[in-house]
Amino acid sequence: MCAVVLSYVRPLDEVDALMPAHVAWLEAGFAEGAFLVAGRRDPRTGGVILMRGTADDVAAAAATDPFVTGGVATVEVIAFNASFAQPDLAGLLA
Template identity: 60%
Template sequence: MLTYCAPIERIDALMPAHGAWLRQLFAEDLIVVCGRREPRTGGIIVCRGRKADVEALAATDPFVAEGVATIEVSEFAASMAHPALADLLA
Protein backbone atom coordinates (compact mmCIF):
# COMPACT_ATOMS: atom_id res chain seq x y z
CA MET A 1 0.00 0.00 0.00
CA LEU A 2 1.35 3.41 -1.01
CA THR A 3 0.66 6.44 1.15
CA TYR A 4 1.38 9.90 -0.22
CA CYS A 5 3.51 12.12 2.03
CA ALA A 6 3.92 15.12 -0.26
CA PRO A 7 1.61 17.67 -1.90
CA ILE A 8 -0.51 16.23 -4.71
CA GLU A 9 1.29 18.50 -7.19
CA ARG A 10 4.53 16.58 -6.55
CA ILE A 11 2.64 13.30 -6.94
CA ASP A 12 1.15 14.45 -10.24
CA ALA A 13 4.57 15.52 -11.52
CA LEU A 14 5.91 12.00 -10.93
CA MET A 15 2.80 10.18 -12.21
CA PRO A 16 4.22 9.56 -15.73
CA ALA A 17 7.34 7.90 -14.29
CA HIS A 18 5.25 5.92 -11.79
CA GLY A 19 2.94 4.78 -14.60
CA ALA A 20 5.90 3.65 -16.72
CA TRP A 21 7.24 1.71 -13.71
CA LEU A 22 3.86 0.00 -13.25
CA ARG A 23 3.58 -0.87 -16.96
CA GLN A 24 7.03 -2.48 -16.85
CA LEU A 25 6.05 -4.60 -13.85
CA PHE A 26 2.84 -5.67 -15.60
CA ALA A 27 4.95 -6.67 -18.64
CA GLU A 28 7.13 -8.76 -16.31
CA ASP A 29 3.98 -10.40 -14.86
CA LEU A 30 4.79 -9.13 -11.36
CA ILE A 31 1.66 -7.03 -10.74
CA VAL A 32 -1.85 -8.48 -10.61
CA VAL A 33 -3.85 -5.26 -10.17
CA CYS A 34 -3.28 -1.70 -8.99
CA GLY A 35 -5.12 1.57 -8.51
CA ARG A 36 -5.64 4.73 -6.49
CA ARG A 37 -7.06 4.75 -3.00
CA GLU A 38 -10.20 6.80 -2.48
CA PRO A 39 -9.92 9.44 -1.23
CA ARG A 40 -6.69 10.06 -3.16
CA THR A 41 -4.20 9.43 -0.38
CA GLY A 42 -2.11 6.76 -2.11
CA GLY A 43 -2.59 3.50 -3.95
CA ILE A 44 -2.83 -0.25 -3.72
CA ILE A 45 -0.62 -2.59 -5.75
CA VAL A 46 -1.19 -6.35 -5.61
CA CYS A 47 2.02 -8.12 -6.62
CA ARG A 48 3.27 -11.65 -7.03
CA GLY A 49 6.30 -12.74 -5.08
CA ARG A 50 7.91 -12.98 -1.68
CA LYS A 51 7.68 -10.06 0.72
CA ALA A 52 11.41 -9.27 0.65
CA ASP A 53 11.42 -9.25 -3.16
CA VAL A 54 8.34 -7.02 -3.32
CA GLU A 55 9.88 -4.62 -0.78
CA ALA A 56 13.04 -4.36 -2.89
CA LEU A 57 10.93 -3.79 -5.99
CA ALA A 58 8.81 -1.16 -4.23
CA ALA A 59 11.94 0.81 -3.40
CA THR A 60 12.40 1.36 -7.15
CA ASP A 61 8.98 3.01 -7.54
CA PRO A 62 9.64 6.65 -8.52
CA PHE A 63 7.17 7.78 -5.83
CA VAL A 64 9.16 5.95 -3.14
CA ALA A 65 12.58 6.77 -4.60
CA GLU A 66 11.72 10.48 -4.71
CA GLY A 67 10.33 10.42 -1.17
CA VAL A 68 6.76 11.45 -2.03
CA ALA A 69 5.20 8.18 -0.84
CA THR A 70 5.83 5.51 1.73
CA ILE A 71 5.19 1.83 1.11
CA GLU A 72 3.79 -0.90 3.34
CA VAL A 73 4.10 -4.46 2.05
CA SER A 74 1.85 -7.15 3.52
CA GLU A 75 1.75 -10.80 2.58
CA PHE A 76 -1.47 -12.74 2.42
CA ALA A 77 -2.47 -16.24 1.35
CA ALA A 78 -5.46 -16.09 -0.96
CA SER A 79 -7.82 -18.96 -0.24
CA MET A 80 -10.71 -17.97 -2.50
CA ALA A 81 -11.03 -16.01 -5.72
CA HIS A 82 -13.52 -15.30 -8.46
CA PRO A 83 -13.31 -18.03 -11.14
CA ALA A 84 -11.84 -15.51 -13.58
CA LEU A 85 -8.87 -15.17 -11.20
CA ALA A 86 -8.45 -18.87 -10.39
CA ASP A 87 -5.15 -19.13 -12.29
CA LEU A 88 -3.63 -16.63 -9.86
CA LEU A 89 -4.04 -19.13 -7.02
CA ALA A 90 -2.37 -21.98 -8.88
Protein backbone atom coordinates in the same frame (compact mmCIF):
# COMPACT_ATOMS: atom_id res chain seq x y z
CA MET B 1 1.26 -12.70 -2.83
CA CYS B 2 1.46 -9.23 -1.34
CA ALA B 3 -0.59 -6.08 -1.15
CA VAL B 4 1.56 -3.00 -1.59
CA VAL B 5 -0.01 0.06 0.03
CA LEU B 6 1.38 3.43 -1.00
CA SER B 7 0.63 6.48 1.15
CA TYR B 8 1.33 9.96 -0.16
CA VAL B 9 3.45 12.08 2.17
CA ARG B 10 3.79 15.14 -0.08
CA PRO B 11 1.24 17.41 -1.81
CA LEU B 12 -0.55 16.05 -4.88
CA ASP B 13 1.25 18.45 -7.23
CA GLU B 14 4.53 16.77 -6.24
CA VAL B 15 2.94 13.33 -6.68
CA ASP B 16 1.61 14.32 -10.10
CA ALA B 17 5.06 15.49 -11.21
CA LEU B 18 6.28 11.90 -10.77
CA MET B 19 3.19 10.27 -12.29
CA PRO B 20 4.69 9.57 -15.76
CA ALA B 21 7.65 7.74 -14.21
CA HIS B 22 5.34 5.86 -11.82
CA VAL B 23 3.07 4.76 -14.69
CA ALA B 24 6.10 3.55 -16.68
CA TRP B 25 7.18 1.57 -13.60
CA LEU B 26 3.69 0.04 -13.33
CA GLU B 27 3.65 -0.85 -17.02
CA ALA B 28 7.00 -2.63 -16.67
CA GLY B 29 5.72 -4.58 -13.64
CA PHE B 30 2.62 -5.68 -15.52
CA ALA B 31 4.69 -6.67 -18.57
CA GLU B 32 6.91 -8.82 -16.32
CA GLY B 33 3.82 -10.49 -14.83
CA ALA B 34 4.65 -9.44 -11.26
CA PHE B 35 1.74 -7.00 -10.88
CA LEU B 36 -1.83 -8.30 -10.87
CA VAL B 37 -3.93 -5.22 -10.06
CA ALA B 38 -3.10 -1.58 -9.34
CA GLY B 39 -5.07 1.55 -8.64
CA ARG B 40 -5.56 4.72 -6.64
CA ARG B 41 -6.94 4.76 -3.15
CA ASP B 42 -10.25 6.55 -2.69
CA PRO B 43 -9.92 9.24 -1.46
CA ARG B 44 -6.68 9.91 -3.33
CA THR B 45 -4.20 9.39 -0.52
CA GLY B 46 -2.03 6.79 -2.25
CA GLY B 47 -2.42 3.54 -4.16
CA VAL B 48 -2.65 -0.22 -3.86
CA ILE B 49 -0.90 -2.87 -5.93
CA LEU B 50 -1.38 -6.64 -5.72
CA MET B 51 1.88 -8.36 -6.58
CA ARG B 52 3.17 -11.88 -6.90
CA GLY B 53 6.24 -12.81 -4.90
CA THR B 54 7.67 -13.11 -1.43
CA ALA B 55 7.49 -10.18 0.96
CA ASP B 56 11.23 -9.55 0.58
CA ASP B 57 11.12 -9.59 -3.23
CA VAL B 58 8.01 -7.41 -3.34
CA ALA B 59 9.50 -4.94 -0.86
CA ALA B 60 12.64 -4.68 -2.99
CA ALA B 61 10.57 -4.04 -6.11
CA ALA B 62 8.29 -1.54 -4.34
CA ALA B 63 11.33 0.39 -3.13
CA THR B 64 12.13 1.18 -6.79
CA ASP B 65 8.76 2.88 -7.42
CA PRO B 66 9.49 6.47 -8.48
CA PHE B 67 6.96 7.68 -5.92
CA VAL B 68 9.05 6.03 -3.20
CA THR B 69 12.48 6.97 -4.57
CA GLY B 70 11.18 10.50 -5.17
CA GLY B 71 10.08 10.82 -1.56
CA VAL B 72 6.40 11.51 -2.26
CA ALA B 73 5.08 8.21 -0.88
CA THR B 74 5.84 5.62 1.74
CA VAL B 75 5.21 1.95 1.14
CA GLU B 76 3.85 -0.90 3.26
CA VAL B 77 4.07 -4.50 2.05
CA ILE B 78 1.47 -6.90 3.41
CA ALA B 79 2.13 -10.56 2.61
CA PHE B 80 -0.87 -12.88 2.54
CA ASN B 81 -1.93 -16.32 1.36
CA ALA B 82 -4.79 -16.07 -1.11
CA SER B 83 -7.18 -18.88 -0.17
CA PHE B 84 -10.25 -17.82 -2.11
CA ALA B 85 -10.73 -16.12 -5.46
CA GLN B 86 -13.32 -15.67 -8.14
CA PRO B 87 -12.83 -18.37 -10.80
CA ASP B 88 -11.68 -15.76 -13.33
CA LEU B 89 -8.84 -14.75 -10.99
CA ALA B 90 -7.85 -18.14 -9.60
CA GLY B 91 -5.31 -18.81 -12.36
CA LEU B 92 -3.47 -15.58 -11.52
CA LEU B 93 -2.93 -16.61 -7.92
CA ALA B 94 -0.78 -19.65 -8.64
